[in-house]
Amino acid sequence: MITVEEIRVIGEARVLAGLDQGRLDLQRHLLTHGDQPQLTRADYTNLSEAVGLRGRGGAAFPVALKLQDLPARGVEAVVVNGSESEPVSRKDRLLLTQSPHLVLDGAVGLAHALGAPHVLIAVHDPAAALSVREALMERDDGLAVEVRETPGRFVAGEARAVLSALEGGLAVPPGRRVLPTRKGYHRRPTFLSNVETFAQLAVLARLGSRGFSSTGLISEPGTQLLTVDGAVQWPGVIEAPTGVPLDTVLQYAGAEPGPVLLGGYHGRWLEQTDGVTLQRPEVSAGIILALGPATCPLGEVTRVAQWLSSQSAGQCGPCVFGLAALVDDFARLTVGDPQGWHDAHRHLGLVPGRGACAHPDGTARFLTSALEVFDDDVQRHLSGRGCGRPVLGLLGGAR
Template identity: 45%
Template sequence: MIKIAVRQIGPGRLTRGLESDGRVDWDAHRGLHPEPRMLESDRLIALAEAGRLCGRGGAGFPFARKLQAVVNSAVRRRKRTVVVVNGTEGEPGSAKDKVLLCRAPHLILDGAALAATALGAREIVLGVTDEDAAASVELAIQERELGERARVVRLPERFITGESGALVRGINGRRPIPPGRKGHASTRGVDGLPTLLSNAETYAQLAVLAGLGPDAYGRVGIPEEPGTVLLTVTGSARFPAVVETPAGAPLAHLLDLCGSRAGEGVLVGGYHGAWLTGDIATRTQVSRVSLQEAGGTLGAGIVMPLGRGTCPIGEVARVARYMAAESAGQCGPCRLGLPDVAGALSALAGGQDAADALERVRKAARMVVGRGACAHPDGVSRFVLTAMDVFESDAAEHVAHGGCGRPVLGVLPAETDAQLQLEVDWSRCDGHGLCADILRGIVRMDEYNYPVIPTEPIPAMLESDARRAVAMCPGLALRLVQRVPKEARK
């Protein structure tokens, strides 16, 4: 079971009954949430419109329009439909959907059942990556006696798994990466059928909206964005938590609740989101409109304040390396552009030709925008470029003095399951640079034209490239070794 605190600003709705760490079973759930009345498609669409319900997975697309698109496609093609719950939540800094899946699975299933009934869907499919989440949802399906009407599909835990096209591919038994050509699940999704795909919180919000009705649902929040918002607050927060708050609440209040200050900067929206300065963050509300006006985004509902004890450029460089490795690697911006961004950031963080590195960061990040097969390069570019603006003074310190004097504490999570690390035998290395050419963004050359080998493990998707670099090293100086976990080193 996921271990993160759940906090509330005002009465809880999605998080009602989650004050303890336990899972809400079927009987307890019905004591907390009345069974929603099933509706036909036109009435469910009207309900979603009246409640101004938007997707909570990142894009914020109006849920009523998604429903209508699936209805239109099903009628036009004379096909059955499928309802998909996206519970993958591939961002390392996010936990809100996992909390719902692990501890309130029936609220998600209530919303999915509403949609499935309205659409006459063939089945409900829940795509998850977390083992505990999968077990909780499978138990909920048994408790509700749904039988073959609902199933859980376990997928690899990677950042891009949650992209809609990748998720559909994974459910269809293919490699879960974004497809080369853009398409819409509402037209052709699971098994080629019209598919309603939204994330776990969205379906939970639909269940709450149906239970309360639009008027009661809108008694909290703001007129443009009624209801509550579920956020994951991590980063430098002393008390990281999943927080349910009314839309429109001050972001500063949220940070105070989790024992944090805005500091030098706050990341909003996750690793496809944007950085805000501390001053701007404290004047911003938790809403899509307010965050957008401030230059940020609500995105996947992630808030990460960065304290003054860690090096911001080093933290951003760690995440950039992680994001470059987490791409599908099937188009130029991901195969070449993102590694270039990560390599330039690593050089800037290490103070190597920092002035040139800073310019290369900005140039490489701008070059990938709008050119990828999916939105991954665009999101990483926004994350990096806004960081360069917010932490401009820190970047200047790296340019002027080779660093800012602060350690990189790893405050921004960038976990990997990789188990192999590169090592170099310096008595053999002649600085040919083939390793840096093959592992762009992972290995870089220093001012003496010798490779700088990362201390982090090699991402799993780059292991084949790392083995090729080892095999092609003219001096036989490189080798791959098994990573020693931090616990063992201690």
């Protein structure tokens, strides 16, 4: 669980306001944020469009477009996707455990505006589930709000996998790519987004577009939550304006020099961070991992690849066989086998675009980026000398 010492803010605290004093119960929440305004569907759509609000999960889909895609009547549910299944990510669990009322304000307020009779909060973390249930005991929202616990596997956090789990099925993404706004919970129109999105909606409802836009980028103003980990002095969750330079965040976290993984296990590696700003969709799920100079990059990447392969949904060849082949390729490359290098490039050209979900594509992106950024390290391993560094396990949850 995130401690107060692991919560940091660059600029103005909005989503994390008040958390320097610990968890916000309903009384402290209202003292910190004020009452939640009652807005219409048009209000939410216009506000989201005015500030260019995007979902704060991996897809970064514009919230206004998602709202516009819903029918005028018959919205079945609002679903809060709290299945934060990337091991290193902590921002959504932080909100659910420390500021649950802000998330509930965003979800319940939107459900009332859409005429949806249900709000479902899907979580896989027991502490988060307990915190939200305790928060619900303090509220009277006038509609059905339910906490559902879901599996913690990596692919179980994908939107369609969450919907399947909520309906009693397997928590795996189905092969069909149908938007939840068309066929979501119980095959009916559903608004689904991740935890931070609803917290940002609650902030936007209170501040309005002008107040919300007083910080951050012109194209997508406001703040964002970032999980920073790896070779840093102060790991944790940072709230920062959108468009903040990556170097500023790294300095704030006391990061060691070296490559950075941006976007988590489905993200990409950066060798140089100068001039990089943090905004969606580039920052993806808001994860920044500093590698530092002391660990073996290829060893770190191979360990994560092994973990990602173990998280396969097991429903298509690129995921079952393609990822397993890539793990073998990188393992051979790490011990200096040139054929591993050739096979890795061949398989990385075959996997993308052929899976039943985004997991094979994201893994391939992560590994392709690693081969590009760590080319010097690859050559040292292929020479038979290796890099001489241990594998410290700095990439987080694949431990």
